[in-house]
Amino acid sequence: MENPRPPATLADVAERAGVSRQTVSNAINNPDLLRPDTLARVQQAIDGLGYTPNQAARHLRTRSSRLVGLRLTPAQEFTANMAMDRFVRALVEAAREVGYHVLLFSGGPVEEGELPDPLGGYDDLFRSTAVDAFVVTDTYLGNPVAVELTRRRAPFVAFGRPWDDPVASHPWVDVDGAAGVAAATEHVRDLGHERIAWLGWEPGSRIGEDRRAGWHRAMVAAGLSTAGLEAAVADTVDAGRQAAARLLDTTAPTGFVCASDTLAVGVLHTLRERGLHAGPGLPVVGFDDSQVAQVMGLTSVRQPLEEVAVELIGALADLLAPTEPTTHGILLAPTLAIRQTSV
Amino acid sequence: MENPRPPATLADVAERAGVSRQTVSNAINNPDLLRPDTLARVQQAIDGLGYTPNQAARHLRTRSSRLVGLRLTPAQEFTANMAMDRFVRALVEAAREVGYHVLLFSGGPVEEGELPDPLGGYDDLFRSTAVDAFVVTDTYLGNPVAVELTRRRAPFVAFGRPWDDPVASHPWVDVDGAAGVAAATEHVRDLGHERIAWLGWEPGSRIGEDRRAGWHRAMVAAGLSTAGLEAAVADTVDAGRQAAARLLDTTAPTGFVCASDTLAVGVLHTLRERGLHAGPGLPVVGFDDSQVAQVMGLTSVRQPLEEVAVELIGALADLLAPTEPTTHGILLAPTLAIRQTSV
DNA sequence: ATGAAAGCGCTAACAG
């Protein structure tokens, strides 16, 4: 059995080092203020006692918890989950480097027949000073979270553009989906293809429209026709399968660029059913570089989530610093993970 | 612009309700102590002011942060990541129901040529009273975290059995992998198969050995021979592909049960290469019900992570309650997600 | 059932 005695406090360290409590506090927070020998003595006492500042007390005093809140969205489709996992890891790591931790919360259960509370969980956490700020990820169309948080003066940064509000005042970081899809389209074009199909989502999603725009832009830039080369369907394997079949039967594209890995998997199914083989002669590209893409050898657009996390935390630090915030919006370019379905 | 004034405090509420601060505190923490009419008046003041207790002050006073720490493991293979995502969500939800939040942290970067600090991140968090307890997930063989946390008297519960220490004193929850694989094997047997192969990992993993034992036990119970029907390989698609080919060439199994979805995908590759088709006539079963299994229609053993989370939080509540802890170890049975590769 | 007093451990001001 070890020491069941309570953890050491500032006062304990001060006594042991023969200085005042304040000096110990300075040794920790403003070491420059101390004479080297005093600092060394205090440090020795700290080490000897195994002292760690009590967060609660510091938090109460400084009004800063060094915690950022992240609300877990209610488990979306495959691809998004996977991206979320990678993003959370990246965020935790980026936060750690500036001395922050990530506090996870959920919006709570959505009652049958009720709309989910858009602000679920946010308000209490902020008002109770449990977190200093939030990272908001669900900035889908018309999301009221950003508006409400702004109104309540809760500091936050968003992963995702404020599509609906070009003059939004909060910092944001987003991935340039259009650029990613354009790069994918050019990649397929470079393989010698001209009839490159776009398999996208049904209208209504800003993200989906953005990705489609990348394909369209690249096609136009290459002087290629887009007529009859696109389909807009639900984000399921089966919808992708059927849409690919329809396209093959009509305009017979020789390459596919898709809005998601899920749709791309559907395309692969159709190709297999017809005895066709995805590859440089018949490339298929997905989006999100999910687990599925990795296992199935699917070329896919990969979001730079690690960079996103770093930029978000940087913007957050900016926001919480006493100085005027500098960053406003940052758009990062995805990369292309090239695999067997296109090489 | 809204009120930039500071959040209301207990004193504000007390003044507005015409009672003492103490009474407000009681209204929140021990409502039974108040007369109904007083309680109502206080409640009104709370609502009117939009008061939320300051966590830092409460935390300092009660020495409880109502935060559980969870260390993110350094991103493992596909299947594990996916499971982690689902587990984290479940944990956040289970914690919420008992008034806890989940604080994520990482072990920090592992320096080149250095061993990762087994206690990385744990010690500071606990000593600084930033978290009340931990959920430990990486209880792989000989993991020193459990030992160290016990020595430091840090409350924690483990997801995973203490394989190496049958008398471990901490509460744990685990999934009965052997039972899951046995159920999978019986499922294949029920389809009419007798030569059921086991595609497992190389020795050295307790989890892997456990899963294999489930297959072996089920085979023996069904009076089936296991001779030449097993392979032990690395957990990659390619290793699974090759192993399946070897098995087909030698003992020609008519069904495959695998230690992971990754290996099962390898089997599917081999079958396809040979013009064979997974299904009731040639079943393939994976483990973990990953994204890949869901998209590819792979039957897979699914861990009850939501239950695991609930049990873990229950054990934690027990541990932190003033009463004597009751639970010690809980073993939960997985289910079988049956899909096209076996039906 | 309600109020008064004390203090959790820390840091921001100021004084020496």
Add this chain to the structure above:
DNA sequence: CTGTTAGCGCTTTCAT
């Protein structure tokens, strides 16, 4: 450069 004083907002005795 170091020490003193005060108080962050809350809960826990204890008294009324």
